[in-house]
Amino acid sequence: MLYAFDLLMLRGRDVRYWPLDERRHELLKTVKNVSDGVRYSETFNVPLADLESAVREHRLEGIVAKRAGSPYRSGERSSEWLKWRANRGQECVVGGYVPNGNALESILVGYYEMPAYICCQRPCRTFRRVPACAVATL
Numbered sequence: 001m002l003y004a005f006d007l008l009m010l011r012g013r014d015v016r017y018w019p020l021d022e023r024r025h026e027l028l029k030t031v032k033n034v035s036d037g038v039r040y041s042e043t044f045n046v047p048l049a050d051l052e053s054a055v056r057e058h059r060l061e062g063i064v065a066k067r068a069g070s071p072y073r074s075g076e077r078s079s080e081w082l083k084w085r086a087n088r089g090q091e092c093v094v095g096g097y098v099p100n101g102n103a104l105e106s107i108l109v110g111y112y113e114m115p116a117y118i119c120c121q122r123p124c125r126t127f128r129r130v131p132a133c134a135v136a137t138l
Helices: 020-031 048-057 132-136
Strands: 002-004 038-040 062-066 081-085 093-100 103-113 116-121
Touching (some): 020 038, 048 062
8 A cells, every 4th residue: 555645746747846735635636546556645633642642552653744835845854844753763864884895894874953964873793794886786
């Protein structure tokens, strides 16, 4: 099952600059015309405490809140889009790697604390050494 939550292109036209509510309106019309394997991700206008409770009860990852009039900003994080995680883990991204000759020694893991990238972990020895050429093909 695929849940569609945003629309970036419409009939070959870039619509990322449109307000979110307009993109979602067009998305709903589009999703109605595709297979049963694609569903529209609904918007919930309920008190935050009720939504948090439902997320925890159903063991979902969390909540994404987006300002209705916001455009899609490729490659940027914004205060107009917020993510709340139900679990206590830290969402991290791979920020780089440390080479060792023709092999990959370790990866550099961190997180964004706008506007900076904070390196929080260099997981050595938890990462099997692989040839650098194998990583380049990923």
